[in-house]
Amino acid sequence: MIGLNEMQAKAASHTDGPLLILAGAGSGKTRVLTHRIANLIQNKNIAPYSILAITFTNKAAQEMRERIGTLIGESVAKDMWISTFHSMCVRILRRYAQKIGYSKSFTIYDTQDQKTLIKETFKALNINDKDYPNIMGYISNNKNQMILPKQALVTDNHKEKIMANIYDKYQDKLYENNAMDFDDLLVNVCILFSTNPDILVYYQHKFKYILVDEYQDTNGVQYELVKQLANAHHNLCVVGDDDQSIYGWRGADIRNILDFERDFENTVVIKLEQNYRSTKNILTAANKVVAHNKGRKPKALWTSNDIGDNIKVMQVKNEYRESDAIVDIILRNNYEYKDCAILYRTNAQSRVIEEKMIHNDIPYRLLGGLRFYERKEIKDLIAYLRAISNSQDNVAIKRIINVPKRGIGQATIEKLDNYAVNMNLFDTINYCRQMDILGGAISSKIAKFLDLIIALRDIAKYNDVKLLLEKVLELTQYISYVKITEPDDAEDRIENIQELISKAANYMNTAPEPSLDNFLEEIALVADIDNYDQQSNSVVLMTLHSAKGLEFPVVFMPGLEEGLFPSYMSTVDNGDNDKLEEERRLAYVGITRAREHLYILYANERTLYGQVRANLRSRFLDELPSEVIDFEDATHSAASSFNKKANSFSSNSFNKPSNSKSTFSANSFNAKSSSNKSSFSATTKTAGFSQTNASSFSSAINSNNKPKSSNPPINFSVGDTVKHKLFGLGKVTEVIISTDDLLLTVAFESGQLKKLSTKYAKLQKIVSPSA
């Protein structure tokens, strides 16, 4: 096969029987998978609809479909099932939900909804929730291992028995609400298959060839599903890398890949060990680190790429200097923003980095943290849609029954709840109104709410999702509610609402069969990473977990400190080293994301959980081979001065850091975009101002690197017309000269007034009045 190496070609041309592809990082597995599918369709005459490919994210699914599309034609590729486990299960369940007692408009509950429902469960059982802090994990673990409530109840352990009771009751409540949590989607398909063997047989015969990507991250239910589906044809191809198994905490079972050969007879094993991604130095470092793990299949990843630069390890004073250093490196080396990724262990680390990005006018995108669909205003509106779509969704109804305020308080809701023994809340409300059970005043308020929902349901019958949303806003006066209750955040929240509407519009234009249920489903199953647009020219910030499957020319890994990375959680229990080894794999994943340049940083002290702590450097650093490392002690570099100055601009309404309490506007994700084409992709944000003191430039580093090309000194004067690639055209209204920089105030045509440093902001002079 063209463009494939021997092993890749072997894997791609394999057809029948179980196949295990052990694909090292950057070994071109997606290429292999796509070629394999193309081969099945073109040369083996396999119908596209009999192929099932399971990926880890929707984004990966989409990409695979596109790549296969370019190989064999889009119209052919579209008939294949390429999706995540969760999407696949929803697709099956929408068709057969009735068989397991659900209606096909069932709702998918996210983590927040789960929490709400579990809280209710505690209340119903009269148990103090504080005594069972880890109940969510308990329930999820059970589901991941296919342990149903009735089975969990069989235990002598008192505490476990109570937890099983909560699990049981919680499950009942989900059922009453016609709702499923994430794990249920998988479990319920298993239940469907075991109670309806004919349906299983149907899918077994439908899917003649099954492929599973990222197999090392599958959990017990997923294993079970795959095994059952593949049981008729045994044409199961799994791809994975035990060294990249990083979801053990979520129930992923590394044994699934380690024991594959044992579980599936006559397995052919193919190893892809040539890395096409990284330089020799980067690969050497990655190999050395992961070699410290005991529980792994031996392998030797190699590359014929150049040796490349050494890996730079930098010691800095604290997290602020760390961010300075990153910014400095990006600017000095003139790296393209889109080539750079900053990968960290915890989301909390993003904030300081974001601040520096903003201060230095570097466009960035942030993945993770508070997701778009988890924001209050978005959840509220979605709750309306859910209440319209699924009348049994009590969690949704309770969320909005008094939002905006309708004078229906906690007391009333409890009263209703008490009536609702065998009835859902909606029917109870209806009943109470008819029977005039509640007091007159309350009764009329409840009646109004009921009429609202009924009216909206009627609208939903004849209109699309976008219009429905607009009607919800109109009839609830939600916008003015936001303005009144949260004047400070109203602007951001309204922007988010508009974004939601444009997403709905986009959905209506692109979905093959648009419907309210389907829209809600898409919303429930999107991950941040799914919206990550690699084309936009901005630095990307994300966790190491989110970075799985991606690659970047330049990678920064800040926070390589004991307690942070590896997380202290992984070092506490000494029973086994499983958790620590998973952290090490995470380090391996991080290192292998880099193509050409890798920068690893650690700070002497860092504010963590509210306290300044001095952490030791991460043990993983000591596992790096010294011959490929350039170490730099930047501990004593001068503090930069722009922190304080920058703060004086912080009332600027544009771009506050994401974790700030007052706003989420800079949680760069989706907040600003409103065009329908790009509305499903992340939005680039830039800073509202730049640093005011150029001397901070060299603050964090005593680097030997000379900037490849610094911006040529252009003279700007008041009255000049300038162009900025993000803000557009503007007029210079003020010029401040510092030692080696010009600081301009520019009034842009968009109305924005910005302070920009000519050194960093790429400003183009268009017209000079004196010329």
Added chain:
DNA sequence: TGCGGTGGGTTTTTT
């Protein structure tokens, strides 16, 4: 019912 203040608990990763 709605508010503001306080005190206690939590702080890894996410489909």
Added chain:
DNA sequence: ACCCACCGCA
């Protein structure tokens, strides 16, 4: 340091 639940008051 931040979040959230709870309490007391208007």
